[in-house]
Amino acid sequence: MRFGIVTFPGSNGDHDALMAVRLGLGQPAELVWHTETDLSNYDCIVIPGGFSYGDYLRAGAIARFAPVMQAVAREAEAGKPVLGICNGFQILTEAHLLPGALLRNASLEFVCDWVWVRVEQTRTPWTSQLAPGTLLRLPIAHGEGRYYVDEKTLAELERAGQIVFRYVDAKGNATPEANPNGSVANIAGVCNVRGNVVGLMPHPERAFDRLIGGDDGLQILASVLAVGLEVVRGRGGH
Amino acid sequence: MPVTPELLREVALTEDEYRRAVELLGREPNLVELGMIGALWSEHCGYKHSRPLLRRLPTSGPQVVQGPGENAGAVDLGDGLVVVLKIESHNHPSAVEPFQGAATGVGGIVRDIFAMGARPIALADSLRFGPLEESRQQYLFHGVVGGIGWYGNCLGIPTVAGDVFFMPEYRQNPLVNAMCVGIAERSALVRARASGPGNLVVLVGADTGRDGIHGATFASVEDPERSHRGVVQVGNPFLEKLLLEACLEVLQTGAVVAMQDLGAAGLTSASAELAARGGTGIELDVAAVPRRETGMTPYEVMLSESQERMLLVVRPEGLERVLEIFRHWELHAVVIGRVTDDGMLRVLDAGNPVAELPVRLLTEACPTYIREAYESEAIRARRAFDPDTLPDLSANDVLRALLALLRSPNIASRRPIYRTYDHTILTNTVLPPGQGDAAVLRVKGHRFGIALKTDCNPRYCLLEPRLGAQHAVAEATRNVSCVGAEPLAITDCLNFGNPERPEVYYQLVQAIEGMAEACTVLGVPVVSGNVSLYNETEGRSIPPTPVVGVVGKLSDVHRHVGLGFAGEGKVFLLGPQSATLGASEYLAQLHGIVAGAPPNLDLELERRVQALIREAIQRGIALAAHDCSEGGLLVALAESCIVGGIGGRFKVDELVAVNGRLDRTLFGEAGSRIVVQVAPGAEGAVLTLAHAYGVPVCELGHTGGDRFIVEGIVDCTLDDLAAVWRDGLRGE
Numbered sequence: 001m002r003f004g005i006v007t008f009p010g011s012n013g014d015h016d017a018l019m020a021v022r023l024g025l026g027q028p029a030e031l032v033w034h035t036e037t038d039l040s041n042y043d044c045i046v047i048p049g050g051f052s053y054g055d056y057l058r059a060g061a062i063a064r065f066a067p068v069m070q071a072v073a074r075e076a077e078a079g080k081p082v083l084g085i086c087n088g089f090q091i092l093t094e095a096h097l098l099p100g101a102l103l104r105n106a107s108l109e110f111v112c113d114w115v116w117v118r119v120e121q122t123r124t125p126w127t128s129q130l131a132p133g134t135l136l137r138l139p140i141a142h143g144e145g146r147y148y149v150d151e152k153t154l155a156e157l158e159r160a161g162q163i164v165f166r167y168v169d170a171k172g173n174a175t176p177e178a179n180p181n182g183s184v185a186n187i188a189g190v191c192n193v194r195g196n197v198v199g200l201m202p203h204p205e206r207a208f209d210r211l212i213g214g215d216d217g218l219q220i221l222a223s224v225l226a227v228g229l230e231v232v233r234g235r236g237g238h
Numbered sequence: 239m240p241v242t243p244e245l246l247r248e249v250a251l252t253e254d255e256y257r258r259a260v261e262l263l264g265r266e267p268n269l270v271e272l273g274m275i276g277a278l279w280s281e282h283c284g285y286k287h288s289r290p291l292l293r294r295l296p297t298s299g300p301q302v303v304q305g306p307g308e309n310a311g312a313v314d315l316g317d318g319l320v321v322v323l324k325i326e327s328h329n330h331p332s333a334v335e336p337f338q339g340a341a342t343g344v345g346g347i348v349r350d351i352f353a354m355g356a357r358p359i360a361l362a363d364s365l366r367f368g369p370l371e372e373s374r375q376q377y378l379f380h381g382v383v384g385g386i387g388w389y390g391n392c393l394g395i396p397t398v399a400g401d402v403f404f405m406p407e408y409r410q411n412p413l414v415n416a417m418c419v420g421i422a423e424r425s426a427l428v429r430a431r432a433s434g435p436g437n438l439v440v441l442v443g444a445d446t447g448r449d450g451i452h453g454a455t456f457a458s459v460e461d462p463e464r465s466h467r468g469v470v471q472v473g474n475p476f477l478e479k480l481l482l483e484a485c486l487e488v489l490q491t492g493a494v495v496a497m498q499d500l501g502a503a504g505l506t507s508a509s510a511e512l513a514a515r516g517g518t519g520i521e522l523d524v525a526a527v528p529r530r531e532t533g534m535t536p537y538e539v540m541l542s543e544s545q546e547r548m549l550l551v552v553r554p555e556g557l558e559r560v561l562e563i564f565r566h567w568e569l570h571a572v573v574i575g576r577v578t579d580d581g582m583l584r585v586l587d588a589g590n591p592v593a594e595l596p597v598r599l600l601t602e603a604c605p606t607y608i609r610e611a612y613e614s615e616a617i618r619a620r621r622a623f624d625p626d627t628l629p630d631l632s633a634n635d636v637l638r639a640l641l642a643l644l645r646s647p648n649i650a651s652r653r654p655i656y657r658t659y660d661h662t663i664l665t666n667t668v669l670p671p672g673q674g675d676a677a678v679l680r681v682k683g684h685r686f687g688i689a690l691k692t693d694c695n696p697r698y699c700l701l702e703p704r705l706g707a708q709h710a711v712a713e714a715t716r717n718v719s720c721v722g723a724e725p726l727a728i729t730d731c732l733n734f735g736n737p738e739r740p741e742v743y744y745q746l747v748q749a750i751e752g753m754a755e756a757c758t759v760l761g762v763p764v765v766s767g768n769v770s771l772y773n774e775t776e777g778r779s780i781p782p783t784p785v786v787g788v789v790g791k792l793s794d795v796h797r798h799v800g801l802g803f804a805g806e807g808k809v810f811l812l813g814p815q816s817a818t819l820g821a822s823e824y825l826a827q828l829h830g831i832v833a834g835a836p837p838n839l840d841l842e843l844e845r846r847v848q849a850l851i852r853e854a855i856q857r858g859i860a861l862a863a864h865d866c867s868e869g870g871l872l873v874a875l876a877e878s879c880i881v882g883g884i885g886g887r888f889k890v891d892e893l894v895a896v897n898g899r900l901d902r903t904l905f906g907e908a909g910s911r912i913v914v915q916v917a918p919g920a921e922g923a924v925l926t927l928a929h930a931y932g933v934p935v936c937e938l939g940h941t942g943g944d945r946f947i948v949e950g951i952v953d954c955t956l957d958d959l960a961a962v963w964r965d966g967l968r969g970e
Contacts, residue, residue, distance in 0.1 A: 009568060010476045012394025016665045019682065051392045051476060110387050110658045139662040141391070206662050211680060211796065213662070213670070 001228030003029035004042030006072065006088075008063050013049030013085060017205040021046075024208030024218050025225070034066040043231055044081040044125070044224050045072060047088030049141070049203065060090030060102075069095055081125040081224050082197040086142055089189070089199030098192055098199045099157060100149040106182025110143040114213060115180055117165040117188045117202055118172055124164055124195045129223040135172050136165075136216040138202035140180055145201040147183035147190070154185060165189035165200050241266070249276025255605055262599050270537045270585065270593040275600065277503035277541055278510060281771050284604035287737040288769040291747060294754045299763040301726055307515075309353040309430055309499055311765025312422070313727045315791060317684050320424045322356035325364070325417035325692070325729040325787040327770035331471070332414040336381025340414045341389040341473040342545050347418040348393060349499035349548065352482050355428035355489050356420030359664060360679055361390050362399040363416050364692040364731065364785040368409030370647045370967070375404070378412050385473075386416070387658045392475035393482070396667055397659035398677035401692050401785075404647045405832075407700070410775035415731040415768075417787040419690055421681060428489060430498040432509075432516035432551045435579040437495055439509070439520060440557075442564055442571035443481045443547040444474065446504075447530035451541045477546040477569075484567035485548055491563070493556020500547040506540045506600075508549045509575075510583055514601040516551075522575035525588040536592045540585060551577060609737060611744035621701045623833035625819035631901040633951045636872075639828055639905065640952065641962050643869045644876060646827050650966020673881065674800040675717035675865050678792065687795025689723035692787045695868065698836035700781035701821045703745040705836055707752035707784045712844045712909050713867055714786040715760055719848035720863040720912060722798040722855035723790030728757060730767040730786055735779025737771050745782040746771075753784055759841035760848070762788070799855050801864040802881030803941040807915045809878075809886065810924060811871065811936045813847050814840075815896045817906025823868040824905035839909040843933065847910045850931040859920040859927065866911035872904040872948070874913045875938070879946055880960045887947045888939035900951070915941060 003021045007014040014031055021029035029046075032039065039045055052063035063069065069091070076082050076097050084092040092098040105111055119127050119134040149157065157163050165188040169178040174186040181201070189200025204217030246256055249272055259275050260266055267275060278284055285292070297305040303320050304312035310324035328343025344361060351358045363386055368375040390397045395418070432439070449471045488494055496516065498508045505522065513520045524539040534542075552560050557573070564571035578584070583600060585593040631639060643649055656671035668687060669678035676691035693714035699706030715725040730753065735742040757764060773780045792798055803809070819825055820834025854860040862882065866874040871893070879886050890903055897903040916924045928935035939949075947953045 010392070010479055012392070012479065012663065016663065019665055023682070050394060051479075110391055110660070112391075112657055112660045112662060114662075141660040141662060143391075203662070206665050208665070211668055212665050213667070 001027050001043045001225055002041065003027060004032045004039050004045045005029055006034065006045060006047045006068055007031045008034045008052035008066060010052045011048055011050035013203065013205065017046050017048040020205035020208040020217065020221060025221055032068065034068045036068045037071050039071040039075050043228055045075060047084040047091055048205065049086030049088060052087055052091060060087060060094040063091045064095040073097060076197045079194065079196050081227055083126055084199035085203055085205060086201055089201055090144065092197065092199045097197050098190055099153060099162065100147055100190060102144050103146040103148050104144050105146050111180055112141040113180060114138065115140050115202060116168050116170055116178065118168045120166055121161050121164045121191065123161060124191045124198050125224045125227040126198045126220050127164060127223055128226055130219055133172065135168065136219060137214050138204060138217055139206045140202050142201055145181040147187040149184060157190060160193055162190050162193065163187055164191050164198055249273055250280055251276050255279060258605060262603055268593065270540060271595055273537050273541055274506045274593060274595060277506055278600040279604045282502050283507055285769055286605060287607050287609065287771060288732065288746065289606045290608055291750045294750055295764045296754060296757050297763050297765065302763055302765055303424060304427065305765050306767065309350040311727060311729060312354065312427060313765060314424065315686060318424050319681065320422050320427060321688055321789055322351050322354045322420040322422055323417065323727065323729045323787065323789050324350045324766040325415055325731045325785065326350065326768040327731050327733060328414045328416065329411065329733065329770050329773055332382055333412055336378045337385035338472050340382040340385035342471045343414050343416045344386055344389040345473045345475065345478050345545050346499065346501050347416045348395060348478065348482065351418045351420035352485055353428065353430060353497045353499045353548065354420065354422060355426050356422035357486060358395050358418050358420040359666060360419045360677065360690060361395050361397040361416065362690055362692050362787060363397065364400055364694065365402040366408045366413035366696065366783060367404050368406055370404050375409065382412065382414055383655050383658060389473055389475045391660040393479050394663050396661045396663050398661050398667055398671055398679065399691050402652065402655065403696055405696055405781065407781050411773040411780045413733050413773065413780065413783060415785045417692055417729060419789055426489065428497050430496050430512055430515055432496050432512035432518050432520060432577045434495055435518060435577050436554065437577045438552045438554055438557055438573045439522060439575040439577065440550040440552050440560065440571055441527060441547060441574045442550065442569055444477055444544050445528045445530040445570065446539055446542045446544050448534065448538055448542060449544050451538055451543065471543050471545050473545050480567045480569055481546055481548060484564050484569055488560045488563045491556055491559050493553045493560050494550055495553060496551040498549045500549055502543065504540065504542045510597055510600040512549065512551065513583060513597040519578035519580045519582040519584070519597060520575055521578050521584040521586065523586040523588065526572055526574040528570050528572060536585060536587045609743040610740045611747050612740050613744050614741040617701065620833040621835050625825060625834045628829060630899045633900065636900065636904060636951050637954055639824070640872055640876065642827050643823060643873050643905065644959055644963040645966040646823060647967055648823055649869050649873060651964050652967065653964065654967045668795055669721055669798055669800055673802065675720035676723065678721050678795065678798045680795045685794055687792040689718045689721050689790040689792060690788065691717040692785055693717060694783055694785045696781040696783045697821045697826065697832055699749060699783060702836050703748040703782045704752035705839060706782065707749040708756040708839050708841065709836065709909055710784055710786045711753055711756035711760065712839055713865065714788040715762055716848055716865050718788045718790035719852050720865050722852060723792045724852060725760065725762045725788050725790045727765045728762050728786055728788055730764055730784060732767070732769045733773055733780060733783040733785065734771050735774035742779055749782050749784045756841055760845055797856050799860055799863050801878055802862060803878045803884050803886065803915050804861045804882055805884065806940065806942045807861055807918055808921050808940045809888065809913060809915050809938045811911060811938050812850060812914055812928060812933055813911035814908045815893055815934055815936055817870060817897060817902055817908040819902050819906050822870065822905065822907045824870065824901060837908045844910045846931045847912060847933050850927055850933050851912050851914065854914065854924060854927055859917055859923050860914050861917050862915040864913045866913050867907065870905040870907050876946060876959050878913060879956055880963055884941050885943040885945045885956045886939060886941040889949045892936060
């Protein structure tokens with residue numbers, strides 16, 4: 001399964017995503033520069049973290065205008081799996097491919113730590129192989145990760161099954177103490193209505209080896225391989 | 239040109255130095271030339287006071303691939319790789335504008351690493367401030383930590399280690415020393431030597447502005463706060479990230495002969511250093527330099543310290559490929575000159591000569607000074623203080639003392655700092671900050687790993703600089719050994735006051751001497767470094783602070799240990815059993831006294847203790863190891879319990895018998911001491927090993943439960959200790 005990893009000037013999680021897919025999953029992956037206009041070659045798309053364009057206006061606010069984002073929108077529309085991580089999540093919300101916005105952390109400080117998240121939704125290609133309620137231990141590293149939607153939208157997201165990950169404690173409870181950035185309803189990740197586009201603040205691509213603290217991230221990245229199998233079977237059928 | 243005292247003061251040259259320049263040049267320099275000479279003959283660039291002393295440091299060894307004199311040092315790792323390391327100060331800018339001062343310090347040190355052709359993989363920071371409870375110090379502390387985090391996090395280089403210390407003498411002169419480590423193919427290492435007359439000089443990165451003019455001279459005078467704020471540069475980590483990727487890519491074309499970071503004294507220093515190392519000359523035309531603002535004079539262009547710029551020497555036939563790569567990364571790159579064979583640094587402005595100086599005059603002819611040196615009487619008197627004249631602690635007061643020490647900003651958890659630094663990016667962090675005495679990183683695709691740490695106890699250095707500097711080397715290398723790594727090399731940052739004062743010059747001489755002795759015995763060469771003098775305000779100097787940054791190698795990265803006790807097991811003390819209260823954290827915190835002689839140090843024993851712990855870790859005998867330093871034995875035990883999340887029951891009767899006093903036993907400090915937790919069943923092995931290495935060993939007790947117990951002295955819950963330790967740095 002070919003992973004396309006979209007890279008903007010200032011992306012810095014691109015290399016980690018590349019390594020996680022290649023070393024952790026053993027799958028082919030390529031970096032795709034932001035000027036690219038065609039992503040049809042890739043079976044799934046990852047938008048990694050970083051400080052695209054220096055985050056000078058607002059995290060992700062300039063990246064959404066990059067040529068490659070039109071291609072991302074097209075592939076998302078066609079149902080291809082898209083994963084936005086950290087700054088990539090911010091870019092997807094700015095591009096209106098995902099609901100909500102990411103604000104400065106409630107602490108007003110950058111926070112780097114390992115957190116627990118609970119899988120809330122398994123209808124997305126990035127969680128399809130996980131049991132609901134699975135706990136994953138993942139790193140976070142962000143200054144603007146406080147997920148925000150108004151109450152009405154929150155209710156819609158709940159109803160439509162668009163909340164994919166929540167920050168929880170080690171026992172799986174979504175407590176205020178387990179929320180590292182003040183996100184509304186402890187939300188760590190969401191998906192679009194269709195479920196193929198997922199964004200999350202934690203970094204699954206930094207958790208692909210126990211030597212560096214854990215490999216739970218592989219469970220997210222590996223889930224999408226099931227979609228790859230379907231794609232391959234589909235191709236075989238023609 | 240009329241040379242007035244004001245003009246000389248502006249360029250920070252003495253009248254003698256000016257006369258020397260005229261004599262060497264055979265004529266009077268013009269204004270541009272005078273500015274260039276002043277910048278390169280500043281302490282910051284010319285190492286006027288330290289150069290004769292630095293020769294005493296050992297700089298060679300079989301592992302050394304590049305010693306001092308280049309952008310950074312390099313040591314062999316095996317498998318065709320080298321590790322590149324360098325530390326640098328950004329003290330004066332950080333005192334004036336802490337956020338940008340610290341941020342640009344990080345930017346500068348990272349450029350030094352990738353200028354060598356190495357990919358930066360980790361950052362570490364050594365910081366010093368005044369008492370944290372003061373609001374101005376809070377401002378400096380948060381500004382500096384914020385600036386380091388902002389720049390490093392944006393760049394995507396993990397900040398994994400460091401040290402921080404608070405002492406009243408740093409009030410006006412905080413220290414910000416940033417260290418960067420990179421990895422390169424040994425065969426692809428780049429040197430900053432402008433060779434091949436006719437090759438082109440290319441400037442890439444940020445446009446040049448008026449920022450930072452005379453930053454180098456600013457860093458070489460006292461009282462940063464009174465200096466002008468305009469000399470502090472503003473950082474752009476986004477641009478630096480592009481520059482980093484682009485520079486590493488152009489090196490693969492084979493068309494780049496040399497690369498040099500533009501730091502202090504900007505284009506003047508970068509071009510002079512390139513030409514000096516290459517034994518060539520350089521001709522530049524400032525009219526070709528892209529400007530950020532209009533109306534800049536050649537003087538300003540040559541001395542601007544605008545950040546995020548790099549100077550390259552490129553073969554003409556490869557120029558187009560190099561420029562194409564820079565265009566891809568959306569960077570401005572222009573040819574501003576060429577390499578010549580006449581040994582001159584020639585500056586033109588649209589073809590018209592504005593300066594012409596022999597390169598050697600700028601670099602090698604910089605005057606050096608050997609000053610009068612004697613020890614301050616006041617410090618000698620303070621060292622003579624005998625802590626035994628103070629009343630001993632009663633057993634009932636031990637817990638109170640322990641809590642006071644755990645809460646001390648010099649000991650408390652560093653988590654409030656490193657939580658704001660991205661330390662997991664690049665997916666190499668095996669032992670993150672707070673988990674071990676040093677950070678451990680893997681190198682993907684290789685069995686080995688590397689460890690790094692910075693250290694320096696300024697209280698020891700204040701009271702006895704030679705011994706203090708020995709301790710700095712010993713402690714930093716010990717920390718690296720305590721995670722299982724063999725120390726490979728040192729990068730040092732020598733922070734001192736005004737060397738023109740004999741008391742300060744004495745400290746400088748003594749500290750370098752002590753550092754050289756320790757490096758020699760421990761077999762760890764100094765491969766790069768930086769000197770920062772004039773860290774004083776109104777005649778009050780900082781304590782001598784020779785910060786030591788160490789890089790070590792683990793032959794198998796899986797074979798490492800942390801400082802936290804890992805489950806149940808017996809705990810031993812390796813090293814000397816007697817400690818001293820002189821210069822201790824205990825005296826400072828509990829008695830408000832900074833005095834007494836620092837602990838003595840047997841360097842031979844130090845070497846053996848470190849070899850012992852490394853072997854114990856490699857053989858799986860040690861499950862946890864923690865250097866026993868500030869706060870002494872009880873603090874080390876408490877920290878290992880807190881970090882490991884497990885209590886323990888300890889017994890210190892034997893040690894009390896040796897030390898004679900409870901306070902000295904529990905909170906006294908000593909070199910060469912390590913607290914080690916031994917794997918069940920390996921207790922005999924550790925005793926045999928200690929005997930073989932000739933290292934004293936003493937059983938302290940065992941881990942388990944959720945209480946921290948020292949028989950007959952302390953009995954409390956682990957949570958009681960953890961709570962104060964966690965919040966010590968947050969207490970405002």
